[in-house]
């Protein structure tokens with residue numbers, strides 16, 4: 299199984315004869331720009347040859363143990379300002395060549411990870427803890443440094459204290475936890491600076507160089523800052539703190555614009571300073587274990603793929619709900635709303651993975667090509683296929699829960715939806731006529747994310763009369779529960795044991811907690827590791843992003859221009875009743891409403 303096992307991660311350690319991600323080829327002791335192959339070892343255990351993705355002048359041959367031999371042709375006419383992925387400038391005198399002229403890499407590199415916006419919520423909640431988890435699992439390279447960068451004044455010690463408050467050890471791996479935390483924290487540093495100051499980023503560069511100690515430097519910048527300052531930060535990082543000898547990559551957090559135009563403008567601006575393959579647009583839902591497993595389920599089990607079409611599937615549902623409101627994030631949320639916050643990215647990405655054709659291979663570009671095709675085959679959303687809602691205050695058990703508009707950062711007359719349900723359609727041969735329903739909401743009765751696949755009726759079912767009048771209750775349903783309590787279960791009809799002929803619905807249940815003792819890694823761990831390894835499969839390419847916005851932009855404009863009023867629903871409820879009418883129009887019943895779910 300492809301998992302984040304420490305065995306895979308240890309490929310980075312100094313004991314490994316060759317490190318894949320940061321392999322530095324050496325060329326006759328001269329300054330020479332070389333290319334690095336960039337497909338992670340953990341996906342390529344059996345693959346032995348590949349072409350460098352970014353440099354057409356070099357070919358790499360991957361040996362079965364993961365070592366990379368790189369045949370080098372000099373690269374000319376580089377644009378100095380742009381940060382070219384995978385180009386190395388190496389002056390080491392060490393070299394090893396085989397008879398065919400391939401040079402073998404040795405781990406003389408370092409990775410510097412700069413969290414831009416280190417004082418913020420996401421950095422504290424997710425990024426630093428994920429980096430620590432990777433460190434704990436031996437997934438980070440031997441030489442690495444973590445830098446926090448933000449405007450707040452902080453010393454290294456203060457950053458470490460802040461970070462230490464959110465670090466946890468895995469439940470199943472507690473040994474040496476405190477010691478490991480201390481070791482990790484010693485590798486964390488802080489630099490205070492403005493996001494639009496080349497000078498401040500140049501100071502950061504100087505500090506990074508000191509830590510890199512003359513090794514080939516690979517640099518990852520994680521932009522954990524509000525979107526209006528992305529470009530300034532990218533510009534300054536690119537001009538003043540990009541690596542001069544290794545790769546430079548930038549993780550960009552959502553939102554990637556508000557609509558097609560602003561997203562395209564953001565991409566254009568980013569591309570002034572970065573190549574597309576340096577931009578890692580993160581959608582953390584793609585890093586979730588069960589989303590990652592979706593393709594495994596489909597493409598490596600004979601029993602599912604033949605059923606994966608309009609012939610057998612009646613509808614598919616993507617459901618996201620949270621049992622808390624937007625408290626504390628109202629300022630951000632009011633400018634975006636639930637459709638942009640959850641549907642246009644997280645749910646649509648899952649839909650694309652669910653519905654895509656079989657990719658040529660597991661390579662990032664093959665998968666992303668298939669996702670784009672699905673997105674481009676979809677009909678843009680229409681107002682009549684959408685229901686929106688907004689939560690209102692509700693008192694339960696003596697506790698009063700606030701309305702969305704009670705938040706001080708939200709205008710009292712805000713029409714921003716905190717709930718939406720939508721019916722989408724893919725106009726291709728596989729999915730023609732199948733409703734893909736989405737439902738996403740804040741302040742609902744439960745916290746859950748799941749995919750529900752409802753199958754058609756069994757034609758001429760011999761047992762019809764044993765089901766009573768509600769034949770819909772007798773159809774099969776496959777549920778992929780992304781969170782919480784990860785599970786995959788299939789509802790089947792079964793004979794109740796006994797002398798009579800009574801049927802019931804039972805679950806064939808793969809319950810992760812019961813099946814696997816290993817704790818499931820957080821999505822940010824997988825994605826950070828992928829970014830460090832140069833694996834783009836789980837990041838959004840710009841054409842995917844354009845296709846996603848093209849589906850939602852006309853609807854979003856219409857909602858705003860016509861000032862459509864959202865349906866009210868009480869905090870903690872199941873959402874507006876309109877969602878049921880929408881589903882009923884397509885002869886669908888939401889799968890999360892039954893007594894046995």
Ligand SMILES: NC(=O)C1=CN([C@@H]2O[C@H](COP(=O)(O)OP(=O)(O)OC[C@H]3O[C@@H](n4cnc5c(N)ncnc54)[C@H](OP(=O)(O)O)[C@@H]3O)[C@@H](O)[C@H]2O)C=CC1
Pocket residue numbers: 415416417418419420421448449450493521522523524525527551552553630
């Ligand atoms: N928080 C979350 O759960 C999620 C966040 N995201 C995205 O991640 C990014 C970071 O989110 P989050 O950590 O919540 O953001 P924060 O609002 O906490 O901002 C992060 C840091 O950016 C700086 N900052 C905040 N506002 C401004 C401003 N107006 N001008 C300049 N600097 C500012 C602050 O640092 P300082 O003042 O020290 O410079 C702050 O600590 C955003 O793009 C967000 O949309 C995506 C998914 C989930």
Ligand SMILES: O=C1O[C@H](COP(=O)(O)O)[C@@H](O)[C@H](O)[C@H]1O
Pocket residue numbers: 582620639640747
């Ligand atoms: O991107 C976002 O995701 C979170 C939900 O993420 P989860 O991993 O906790 O399910 C959501 O709360 C937030 O509004 C949104 O911006």
